[in-house]
Amino acid sequence: MLNIARDRVPEGSFVQGDAFTLPFPASSFDRVLTGHFYGHLQAPKRQRFLAEAFRVAPELVIVDAALRDDVEAEEWQERTLSDGSRYEVYKRFFTGRSLVEEIGGGEILFEGRWFVVVRT
Helix, strand or coil, rough: CHHHHHHHCCCCCCCCEECCCCCCCCCCCCCEEEEHHHHHHHHHHHHHHHHHHHHCCEEEEEEEEEEECCCCCHHHEEECCCCEEEEEEECCCCCHHHHHHHHHEEEEEEEEEEEEEECC
């Protein structure tokens, strides 16, 4: 994917990293944005991710799955890839309020049927 991005945007800068040890100095950015990632983290990794995100930026924006009547707030889901292989993923669903409270405060930017967006 990085090679495709580099080909499409040759003037861009692309970095492969680890969300729990970002390869950037402290205060490198204005904000960190995560889309449909935070809801897959189990408790110990959530705290590690939040600490690392706030190490590199003062603001965090999270886009993740909304809690609906047809899902549990926390569940393991089976996924099937196009090659037929199957695996399980941990998945959480949020209300805007529950996500803001969990990350230590902030504001709800959007709350819909399928996803919520919050920022610190």
